[in-house]
Amino acid sequence: MDELTREFLIESLEGLDRMERCLTDLEKRPQDAALLGEIFRSVHTIKGTTGFLGFKRLEKLAHRGENLLGLLRDGKVVACRGVITGLLHLLDGLRAILKCIEADESEGTGDDASLIAELEALQTPSGGIEAPSTQPPAPKVGPVVSAVSDPALASAKAGSASPGNESACAAPLPETQTSIEPAAEQPGAAAPPASDSGKLRTPPSTAESTLRVDVTLLNRMMNLVGELVLTRNQVLQATATDPRMTLLSRRLDMVTADLRESVMKARMQPVSNIFSKMPRLVRDLSQSLGRRVHLEMEGQETELDKSLLEAIKDPLTHAVRNALDHGIEPPEERRAVGKDPEGTLKLRAVQEGSHVVIEISDDGAGIAVDKVRDKAIERGLITSDRAALLGERELLQLIFLPGFSTAAMVTNVSGRGVGMDVVRTNVEKIGGKVELDSRAGKGTTLRLRIPLTLAIIPALIVRSLNQSFALPQGALSELVHIPPERAATAIEWIESAPLYRLRGRLLPLVFLSRLLSPGRDCRLAADRDNFIAVLDADGRRFGLVVDGLADPEEIVVKPLSAVLKDIGLYSGATVLGNADLALILDPGAIAMKAGITMHSEEEAGAQVEESADAARAEFLLVEVAGRRAAVPLADVLRIEQLPLSRIEYVGYRPVLNFEGHLLPVEDSGGMLGQAAEVRGDEAGAAGAQIIVVVCRDVNRLVGIVVSHVLDVAAGSDLFEAGTGVQAGGVTMLKNHVTGIVDLGSVAPLVSGGPSQEAWTQPAEVTG
Amino acid sequence: MTAMVTAVCNSRSQVQVELCSVRVNNTMFGVPIGHILEIVGSARPQPVPLAPEYVGGLVHYRGDVLTTVSLRQLLGLAPCEGAQDILVLESEGGCFGLQVDSVGEVLTVSPADFEPNPSILDRRHSSLLAGAYKLKDRLLVMLDPERLDPMRLAQEMAER
Numbered sequence: 018m019d020e021l022t023r024e025f026l027i028e029s030l031e032g033l034d035r036m037e038r039c040l041t042d043l044e045k046r047p048q049d050a051a052l053l054g055e056i057f058r059s060v061h062t063i064k065g066t067t068g069f070l071g072f073k074r075l076e077k078l079a080h081r082g083e084n085l086l087g088l089l090r091d092g093k094v095v096a097c098r099g100v101i102t103g104l105l106h107l108l109d110g111l112r113a114i115l116k117c118i119e120a121d122e123s124e125g126t127g128d129d130a131s132l133i134a135e136l137e138a139l140q141t142p143s144g145g146i147e148a149p150s151t152q153p154p155a156p157k158v159g160p161v162v163s164a165v166s167d168p169a170l171a172s173a174k175a176g177s178a179s180p181g182n183e184s185a186c187a188a189p190l191p192e193t194q195t196s197i198e199p200a201a202e203q204p205g206a207a208a209p210p211a212s213d214s215g216k217l218r219t220p221p222s223t224a225e226s227t228l229r230v231d232v233t234l235l236n237r238m239m240n241l242v243g244e245l246v247l248t249r250n251q252v253l254q255a256t257a258t259d260p261r262m263t264l265l266s267r268r269l270d271m272v273t274a275d276l277r278e279s280v281m282k283a284r285m286q287p288v289s290n291i292f293s294k295m296p297r298l299v300r301d302l303s304q305s306l307g308r309r310v311h312l313e314m315e316g317q318e319t320e321l322d323k324s325l326l327e328a329i330k331d332p333l334t335h336a337v338r339n340a341l342d343h344g345i346e347p348p349e350e351r352r353a354v355g356k357d358p359e360g361t362l363k364l365r366a367v368q369e370g371s372h373v374v375i376e377i378s379d380d381g382a383g384i385a386v387d388k389v390r391d392k393a394i395e396r397g398l399i400t401s402d403r404a405a406l407l408g409e410r411e412l413l414q415l416i417f418l419p420g421f422s423t424a425a426m427v428t429n430v431s432g433r434g435v436g437m438d439v440v441r442t443n444v445e446k447i448g449g450k451v452e453l454d455s456r457a458g459k460g461t462t463l464r465l466r467i468p469l470t471l472a473i474i475p476a477l478i479v480r481s482l483n484q485s486f487a488l489p490q491g492a493l494s495e496l497v498h499i500p501p502e503r504a505a506t507a508i509e510w511i512e513s514a515p516l517y518r519l520r521g522r523l524l525p526l527v528f529l530s531r532l533l534s535p536g537r538d539c540r541l542a543a544d545r546d547n548f549i550a551v552l553d554a555d556g557r558r559f560g561l562v563v564d565g566l567a568d569p570e571e572i573v574v575k576p577l578s579a580v581l582k583d584i585g586l587y588s589g590a591t592v593l594g595n596a597d598l599a600l601i602l603d604p605g606a607i608a609m610k611a612g613i614t615m616h617s618e619e620e621a622g623a624q625v626e627e628s629a630d631a632a633r634a635e636f637l638l639v640e641v642a643g644r645r646a647a648v649p650l651a652d653v654l655r656i657e658q659l660p661l662s663r664i665e666y667v668g669y670r671p672v673l674n675f676e677g678h679l680l681p682v683e684d685s686g687g688m689l690g691q692a693a694e695v696r697g698d699e700a701g702a703a704g705a706q707i708i709v710v711v712c713r714d715v716n717r718l719v720g721i722v723v724s725h726v727l728d729v730a731a732g733s734d735l736f737e738a739g740t741g742v743q744a745g746g747v748t749m750l751k752n753h754v755t756g757i758v759d760l761g762s763v764a765p766l767v768s769g770g771p772s773q774e775a776w777t778q779p780a781e782v783t784g
Numbered sequence: 785m786t787a788m789v790t791a792v793c794n795s796r797s798q799v800q801v802e803l804c805s806v807r808v809n810n811t812m813f814g815v816p817i818g819h820i821l822e823i824v825g826s827a828r829p830q831p832v833p834l835a836p837e838y839v840g841g842l843v844h845y846r847g848d849v850l851t852t853v854s855l856r857q858l859l860g861l862a863p864c865e866g867a868q869d870i871l872v873l874e875s876e877g878g879c880f881g882l883q884v885d886s887v888g889e890v891l892t893v894s895p896a897d898f899e900p901n902p903s904i905l906d907r908r909h910s911s912l913l914a915g916a917y918k919l920k921d922r923l924l925v926m927l928d929p930e931r932l933d934p935m936r937l938a939q940e941m942a943e944r
Contacts, residue, residue: 086818240848247844482833484830484831484833533833534833535833547848575848575849576849577842577849578850578851578878578880578934578935579849579877579934579935579938580835580839580851580934580935580938581835581839581842581938583830583938584832584834584835586834587832589849590842590849591849592844592849596844597830598830598842598843598844600830600832600842617930677855696888
């Protein structure tokens with residue numbers, strides 16, 4: 018393929034990507050001239066260049082599209098849903114041909130007649146109602162019609178322009194008003210994307226200062242920089258004693274560090290590259306599933322290494338699919354439970370330290386935990402005895418088990434779970450983590466935690482068999498040091514299985530030296546320090562016994578040859594700062610090889626944690642008007658800092674509008690009144706900030722106004738001296754007896770009588 | 785390999801062949817210089833626990849980590865204690881290192897002096913070696929880098 022064609026393909030496909038984004042925006046703002054201009058330009062560019070390159074089929078199709086877009090741009094046709102669908106079809110058609118050219122440099126033999134006919138049907142304004150003067154598309158359409166030299170095309174056009182089709186697609190101008198109305202209903206929804214389109218229009222101006230670079234070249238640069246870093250390390254060591262070289266080597270050091278950072282940066286791409294595919298996906302899915310969904314995207318400029326971005330494309334698509342299919346309910350259902358019939362799907366990307374978190378949250382039905390449990394028991398994934406011991410959080414994790422997702426369950430359960438194990442596997446493959454949070458009736462949030470870059474990872478260097486090995490920090494949860502004098506007694510055995518008692522819980526042990534060199538005995542050396550690296554790999558928890566620890570290091574991952582990969586214990590190799598080579602251990606593979614399974618481990622863990630929880634519950638320590646109080650941490654949903662003006666009153670009772678729901682606010686310290694007083698005047702009071710702890714009380718939400726949030730601490734139960742009776746409502750927190758806020762006593766909003774009276778008390782305090 | 789042998793036979797006495805001579809345990813081997821990317825002198829590869837026997841270990845080469853094949857271990861000899869020389873070879877499956885006791889000079893030989901593997905050579909060796917050149921005072925045993933590729937060796941081991 019010649020350079021020109023390749024350039025054309027890249028540019029055209031990018032143009033189409035842009036067009037896709039714009040089209041979904043256009044549906045919300047059918048009269049945005051800038052959007053229309055952008056779309057017109059992409060198609061026009063394709064048409065212009067194809068004529069030059071001689072791709073006739075492409076040119077023909079692009080030409081038809083351009084005609085329709087011209088009418089749209091001139092306001093002759095309005096971008097109703099039918100038109101947008103047609104344009105999306107055009108986009109798919111163009112893209113298919115481009116892919117065809119990319120594959121074998123021919124345009125393929127597909128038939129575009131029906132597509133062309135569809136486009137033409139759309140641009141025929143079924144006039145009559147509008148005055149003839151407002152029908153100047155006629156001269157424009159003229160040449161198009163005459164261009165249809167193929168009689169088959171002409172007949173196809175006539176066929177699909179039948180009245181039935183027309184009513185759906187071709188929007189005559191009079192219908193304009195009705196099709197715009199939905200957008201006018203929610204002016205708020207239309208406002209924020211405006212800034213988006215502003216961003217979209219910037220690329221042309223930046224185009225001159227950017228350059229396309231082959232990814233393989235970038236990979237090579239990354240390798241070479243890694244090499245340079247290592248050489249630098251050695252130079253620094255060698256010249257440390259020579260004062261004449263110090264300045265030079267220091268300079269080398271700095272330049273290398275800068276260079277490394279720049280090359281890393283060059284590999285970064287904004288997540289908008291994959292987010293931009295979502296509006297179309299959401300649009301298509303919501304139409305086919307009969308949902309009404311509003312998509313919000315945030316943090317599109319967050320950057321991620323290109324290879325990682327590629328790797329999360331599928332999991333993200335999957336998650337969005339799930340959210341629409343199983344999360345967001347059909348409009349009628351939503352209306353029935355008092356929600357906005359239009360569901361919201363939020364995609365958010367944010368960088369947190371050396372990770373990028375991608376959050377997919379919906380305000381749908383959430384995951385029905387009991388149904389998940391029933392299904393898991395039915396499928397034999399857990400026993401009912403064990404299920405009874407699991408908390409809500411653990412039960413949610415069951416949907417990640419392979420085998421949980423089956424076609425049958427999609428129809429039976431309104432929870433999620435289709436291929437969630439695949440999502441988790443894919444994300445973990447690149448060193449990421451998946452977190453799930455769901456509240457029945459409120460929605461579900463899936464968090465993908467992705468490392469910033471694959472090429473360089475933090476690792477702990479461990480020693481075994483007189484060799485260095487790198488252990489990725491991501492899987493490492495803690496290190497246990499066993500001094501020589503404890504070596505003889507630290508490990509306990511069940512037959513041949515070595516175990517370590519870690520905070521009262523048995524941790525299976527794997528001896529690295531034994532694993533790598535079968536035949537060695539599993540014994541801790543009595544003449545030196547021993548270390549256990551506690552690892553958590555895909556839910557499998559175990560301790561890896563190593564001979565020694567070296568420093569943690571940022572390592573550059575080098576791939577291994579297939580022969581060594583097949584051993585199945587190493588995920589790569591790296592060159593350490595002292596120029597030694599080290600193999601990178603794969604914790605998941607080690608667990609697998611050692612026969613550590615997720616089930617038995619989880620079971621043991623859950624039981625122990627359960628009993629530990631009973632003894633020492635965790636509390637959120639807060640200060641309310643100078644007094645300390647404790648809120649059970651398990652009940653805390655969110656801590657909100659918000660302006661006083663957000664608190665509204667139903668009668669005398671303060672309430673908070675929290676995510677579209679009204680919740681009663683408990684103000685036992687009279688803080689609301691104080692906050693208002695401090696600011697004096699009415700306007701100032703509205704600006705004052707208050708802190709509300711949103712808690713769950715059985716099946717409702719309540720807000721607690723507090724002065725400060727102090728800490729999270731484990732409380733211990735108090736017993737009355739002599740009687741030994743457990744004291745209710747108080748706990749021992751950080752050596753202070755602290756009262757536990759009784760969420761149950763907060764009066765419900767919808768009931769009268771006694772609770773109403775109870776409420777007046779704090780109100781008096783306020784006054 | 786047959787292709788290579790025939791190619792050599794056809795071009796009998798027309799083209800001179802350049803070979804790099806290497807020594808392992810008193811045997812002289814020849815490697816076509818066209819396949820050699822670089823020679824790394826006296827290296828100590830990092831051993832890889834649990835790797836197949838013929839894998840010498842890993843060496844650092846121009847930003848990549850190369851798997852090396854130990855010719856000694858491949859021929860069933862005891863592993864070498866000290867440092868060894870490594871030929872960086874290119875094969876279809878990518879690059880790999882060939883660990884030899886020492887690298888000698890580059891020899892120019894005539895295809896006319898080539899003989900294929902003798903029939904009495906056992907199967908294990910005849911699958912690794914690619915015939916020999918008759919030098920004045922000794923034989924130069926030919927090595928075919930394609931056959932020493934660790935990936936191919938792994939396949940052969942699996943088949944056996």
